[in-house]
Amino acid sequence: MKNIFTLVAFLLLLGSCGSQNNTVITKAEVTTQVTSDSDTTSRTKLVVGIVVDQMRYDYLTRFDAKYGNGGFKRLISEGFNCKNNHFNYVPTYTGPGHTSIYTGTTPKYHGIIGNNFYDKEIKTMVYCAQDDNVASVGTSDAAGKMSPHRMQTTTFGDENRLFTQMQGKTIGVSLKDRGAILPAGHTANAAYWFHGKEEGAWISSSFYMEDLPQWVKDFNASEYAQSYLKVWNTLYDISTYTESGTDLNNFEGGFKGKETATFPYDLKTLSETNRGFDILKATPYGNSLTTDFAIAAVKAENLGQDNITDVLAVSYSATDYVGHNFGVNSKEIEDTYIRLDKDLERFFNYLDETVGKGEYTVFLTADHGAVDVPSYLQSVNVPAGYVDNYARKETFNKFLTETYGTTDLVENVSNDQIFVDRAKVKSLGLNLIDVQNEIAMEQLTYPNISKVYTATALSSAGFSEGIEALLQNGYNQKRSGDVILVNDPAFIAYGKTGSTHGSALNYDTHVPLLFFGNGIKQGETLKKTVIPDIAPTISALLGISFPNGATGSVLGFVID
Incomplete structure (x- = not known):
């Protein structure tokens, strides 16, 4: 008992001396200091979500020999490859896909049941991002009257904004409005999408801002979009494109003003009969333009420049337009992925330089796959057809x-x-x-x-x-x-040329899922994963709340 009293007296004396010297550190202060130190050394500075529109899983393996070491192969060799990743719902469309990736749940809960869908309350078809209560910003066209108001749950970007007291930024970038808006979420600082036609400009809506930032105005005033109205030919000798079908065939759409869907394509000339700058969307240069803009956003918005995590949602839409036009077995789709690989390398190199190697986290996936052109499948005796x-x-x-x-x-x-x-x-x-x-x-x-x-x-x-x-x-x-x-499998309501998607079949559900960077292990798995697992996994990595409707599971085996 005497020893206990002595210990208490000693502690009181120590506390008294500390008070006189103003050096007392409370338990709360110690905890705060430890947490702060931990955050500065482990918390990722920037999460970059990359969605490649209409990317089948086999594009990773089919075109592997044509990829360099800094794009897809870098993600695989340095990151984690979930080889058996699937959508666990239908319909497999762009709007539901992007929403499910970032909310961690399915249309059953987030409410985006299609790109366009029938609204039973107002008795009319609606578009998933349409919002007549907001105004276009950056254009007088109605193309900017968009917002995420039809999405009923939060994204992990929303949860990161709430967690950081709105200090962490979230920005969405895509050629498609829905590809930028739905991933960015309800609390995003901005979402930008490309308005083609005669303007060729990146735009937004009054949901986010009243006027475009000066850096976006400067980007639009530059020659970026104009510079891509040039001849599109294969990056390498077309005879080496042995991973795709013949260039001249009956299964591709092509562009108005060109008799055959064959290389090369004079985009400047063809733009006159193909909605002006919109022609870029159906070429790999649409992805290059998206990369240019994403890099400009990282620079101008100082993304990843402090210890408060930012989120950049980038969706590469040109792959979808090319697939719809030319089909999944075309020379055009092969060239598009070869060039996307180089755009990814350029993007990652920029992030290495500005944010820092090992300071940012990336995931790459797709919003859906696509079916081989049914008329092509019929030609090789695979059951397929048209509804x-x-x-x-x-x-x-x-x-x-x-x-x-x-x-x-x-x-x-x-x-x-x-x-x-x-x-x-x-x-x-x-x-x-x-x-x-x-x-x-x-x-x-x-x-059928x-x-x-x-x-x-x-x-x-x-x-x-x-x-x-x-x-x-x-x-x-x-x-x-x-x-x-x-x-029936491979029976679609579509034209006789080009590919589409939307089913529950493997060609639509099996898509890549790659994790890379800060907090990610190196490895691979054949264990089945599903799209709603992505958002909970990123949330767990960041130590934030899961999106409020999330139903997916944390992929603990990818987190280091």
């Missing part, structure tokens, strides 16, 4: 008239969904579930429809695997339709 929506509509309207006496029972058919007019169902004294089931059974008899599900089934049953589980993850009770249709 005749006009014939379906005619047959379906006949069914509605004969069964219910009117076609007004259906409000809308879009995105492989049928929306029933519930007021009409009630006025006719019908049972909604019976109507859903009868429509589903009718649709199942149509050519493989499966049909009702809203009731998707809302009540629990599916854990297969296409059914993906449909359920993409089904939003407030926004999705009453009957969901699934086409």
Whole structure:
């Protein structure tokens, strides 16, 4: 007991001496100091999210021999490669894809069920980023009337802004408005997208700002966009492009004003009949322009220049436009990825110089894949084809008239969904579930429809695997339709040239997922990962709250 009293006396004396010298350090102060020191040495200065629009996983392996060591190969050799990464929902479109990557959940929760979708409340089609309550900034065109207001959950960029008391910046950059806006989130400092036509300018909306920053005005006044209106030829000798099909074939679209979809393309001349600067979007130079602008944003906004984490969301959209136009097996798509690889190397080299090697974190993925051109698949005896929506509509309207006496029972058919007019169902004294089931059974008899599900089934049953589980993850009770249709594999509602996407098949769901930089291990895995895992993983790396609707898991094996 005497020893205890002696110890207490000693501590009191020590405290008294400390007080006289003003050197007492409280526990709270010690904790604060340790946390601060830890943050300055381990917290990443900049997170760069890269989404390559319409990038199938096999583009990493197919074109590997043509890539340099500083782009895709650097991400793989120095970072972590999730080789079996998939979307776990449908539809696999750009708007839902970008949203799911950054929110860590699926359309079931974040609400972006398509690029364009039917709004059951106002009874009309809406665009996922459309907002008539804001004004265009940087153009008089309506192309700037956009915001993320239809996205119902937060992104990891939002959570980082909240965590840092709005000190960490978030900026979105993409040729496409939705590719910039949805990843940047609700609290972003800015989102910028490219308005082509006769302007060729990067623009924004009053959701973020009243006027473009001077650096964006200076960029638009420069010759960057103009400089890419030049001849597009293959970077290397076209005879070495053995990883893609023949240059002249029947499966590609091409540009107005050029008889064949073959190299070279005089973009300056062709721009006159292809919406001016918009032609750049369907060439690899659209990605180069995006890289130029992203680098300008890092420099002008001082991203990654302090110990408060910033977020830069970059989406490369040109790959999607090229794929839609020329198809996944074209020389054009191969050249586009070879050139994107060099743009990535240029971007990473700039980040090394300005932010510092090991001071920033990158992830690279895609918003969806794409199907081989069905007409090409048919030519090599793979089951594939085209959906005749006009014939379906005619047959379906006949069914509605004969069964219910009117076609007004259906409000809308879009995105492989049928929306029933519930007021009409009630006025006719019908049972909604019976109507859903009868429509589903009718649709199942149509050519090239493989499966049909009702809203009731998707809302009540629990599916854990297969296409059914993906449909359920993409089904939003407030926004999705009453009957969901699934086409046969490789059957699409599209033209006979070029590729598209949207299904639950592997060609649309299997996309790259690469992590690189600060806090990331080196390695690879064949374990299945899914798109909603990305945001929780980045959140865990940063030590911030997960996006509020996140359903994905932390990929702990990628974090160092």
